[in-house]
Each structure stands twice: as structure tokens, then as C-alpha cells.
Amino acid sequence: MPLGVYIHIPFCLKRCPYCSFFSVASLDRTLFTRYRDALIYEIEHFPTSVEIDTIYFGGGTPSIFPVEFLSDILSAVSTRFKLLPGAEITLEANPHTLDERSLRLLLSSGFNRISIGAQSFSDRVLSLLGRVHSADEAEESFLMAREAGFDNISLDIIYGIQAQTTDELLLTLDKLVSLSPEHISTYALTLEDGCVSGLCPASSEKSCGMYHRIVRCLVDAGYSHYEVSNFAREGFFSRHNLKYWNQEEYIGFGASASSYFSGRRWRNSASIENYIAGCPPVVDILSKEKIKDEFFLLRLRKTDGFSTNEFEQFFGEDIADFLAIPRIQELAGSGYLAFEDGRLFIPGEHLFVSDEIIVEVASSFFP
Ligand code: SF4
Secondary structure (H helix, E strand, O other): OOEEEEEEEOEEOOOOOOOOOOOEEOOOHHHHHHHHHHHHHHHHOOOOOOEEEEEEEEEOOHHHOOHHHHHHHHHHHHHHOEEEEEEEEEEEEOOOOOOHHHHHHHHHHOOOEEEEEEEOOOHHHHHHOOOOOOHHHHHHHHHHHHHHOOOOEEEEEEEOEOOOOHHHHHHHHHHHHHHOOOEEEEEEOOOOOOOEOOEOEOOHHHHHHHHHHHHHHHHHOOOEEEEOOEEEOOOOOOHHHHHHHOOOOEEEEOOOOEEEEOOEEEEOOOOHHHHHHOOOOEEEOOOHHHHHHHHHHHHOOEOOOEEHHHHHHHHOOOHHHHHOOHHHHHHHHOOOOEEEOOEEEOOHHHHHHHHHHHHHHHHHHOO
8 A cells, every 4th residue: 555755844934832743933044954955865765665645744834945945855755755646745834935936836846735724714813823824815825826726725724712703713614615625624722731822722612612613614515524623525635644544654754753664653853953963763662552542543533433344454353342342332322433334433413522432432442
């Protein structure tokens, strides 16, 4: 099965107060050049050439990296690996960092999907989030990408902010539907330690209400709700992210990037200087229990869950025995799990609490 390649570009214009991704605020061209060279070195020295059919440039904000550098990195990947025709090649981008020239160059370099971090179409919400772009700039970036020729665009939005009003959410949903991107990701604001810089997550009840409004609005607009937080037009599911949710293998390059290849997992240094200096990655040793937990954790995030075949191949056990576990029967009896057409999944009305359901499922299977 072809693999996915992930490239981490750990630079942003400014750090957002709620962000947990590894990145630093920098526009230092010298540092960018050294980082590009280190990335290309890592790619060229990967020991095996395998078939790949997705490449994902994430961050950070990859769109603040010079387009020529992104193109150099993409060339290095397609030289080192067997890039299959029709591969999905995504660049994460932020409004404010795209222009017509860069979009045209990205397309001609081979990028065919762009994921824009719009986050909201309300200026007040963008300011609460500490974002540097405006709602108009988010819309302009989308229209510019469309005009340049991108026919696979994803927009990200954030909801579940304590000070966010229902009207502000509805304004964002209206704009999303009118722009009609091929893919939409929606994330509830979560913060480890309560509030930061005056930004607080909404109560679980408020977030749940917003989540269900989003689902209803996007499904009514013709999107498939295919993962807890993701929606797409038919044929535009994120092929790269589906690899993670299906526990398929991937190779990550760049500072802090993780890999899962040949049954091994490792993680690169989350220090840009250490990464450039060539510090070796840390090998992650996952217990069998953790890997089994992941089966439920990842696959039950998808709205179609997992099939009988997937379960039986992975665990080597009959799914009937699993379905007969009293706690699983209780969850199914209460509507938190459904088993239809040979697939086990969490019904849409309970996806907002999927994390809690998954913990229950995993702990009843491995008590
Ligand atoms: S721009 Fe994105 S990656 Fe950078 S700090 Fe903000 S949320 Fe994080």
C-alpha cells in the first residue's frame, strides 16, 4: 500500500496563544535556508525508496516559507520516493501569506490541494483568537486560490470559544457554505490550562450545541461528515489524514515530525537547531496495548468506524465475541455504538463525546 509523506515547516508569522503545534515566530531567511537544506538532507538520506501517494506540508505555516524552497523540498521527495500519478499534495496556508504569484508557482510545482486556516469569518472572533488576518483576507485568499486554479481547497474553522456568539458562528457557516470549498475541518477550542491571554474555551454544553449546528448546516449543504471534525464533498476526503485514521504507515520529515514505518515509530527533535545539527530521532516504543487502543481511538473517529474484517485481521479475534462483551452491549443499547452492514461506528448524534465512548470501548476490551 502506498505511504504518505509529511513535511513539517515550523515557522509562523506570530504564535497564536491557543496553539499546541511545534513552531516558532520567524521570517529569518538564513534560518529558512538552513532548515530547507536540513530537510533535503534528511529526505535524500532516507534508507528506502517506497511508493507514496500523498504528501502533506504542515506546520507551523508552510506558506510563509519561500515558494522556491517548498518546490525544492517537493522535488527532493519525488526524487527519493516513487511518487504515484494522481498523488494528493497538500500545503497548509494562512490568509495573509498567499498571493497570486505564489499560488501559481505552487500549482506549477505540483501542489494540488491547499488547506487554508481561515478559522472564522468574524473579525471579532479572529481577534479573540489572536490571529493576524481579517475575515476579508480569509475570503480573498480562498478566492485567489480558486482563481489560480486550485480545485481542491480545504478551509479550517475554530468554534467553542467562550465569548463567541451563535450569530458569529452562523456568519462563519454562511460564508463557508457560500464559498463552497471541497473540504472543511472544524475544531473545538481546547486549552490545557483553562484560559490564555483572555481566550477561554466554551463550556462543554455550549460547544456541543455549536458542534451540532455545524454538522446540520454542512450536511444540509451537501457535505459528507466523514470524521468527527471533517467534512468533504464526495471524492474530496483528505487522503493523507485517512492514512492516520486507518493506522497506515507514513514518513515524517522535519523538526518534531513523527514517522511510522516498517512497524517502527520515531519522532524527530522538536528543536530547530538540534534538528539542523542532525540530532537523531527518538524511537517511540508503543506497547501492544497502546497499539490496540489506537485501533479504536483512530478508527472510531471516522463516521463509518471499522469493518468486521478490519477488526478480525487486526486482533485475530471473532468480532461476535467483542460485540458480546456486556459493556459493549450496554453502549450499543444506549445508542452510543451502532453495528450495521458489518461496520461498528459511533452514530452522528454522539460523535461530540466520541473520546469518552472510545475510552469505554477500549477499556471494556482490555480491562
Ligand atoms: S499560525 Fe497555526 S501553527 Fe502557527 S501558531 Fe497559529 S495556530 Fe499555531
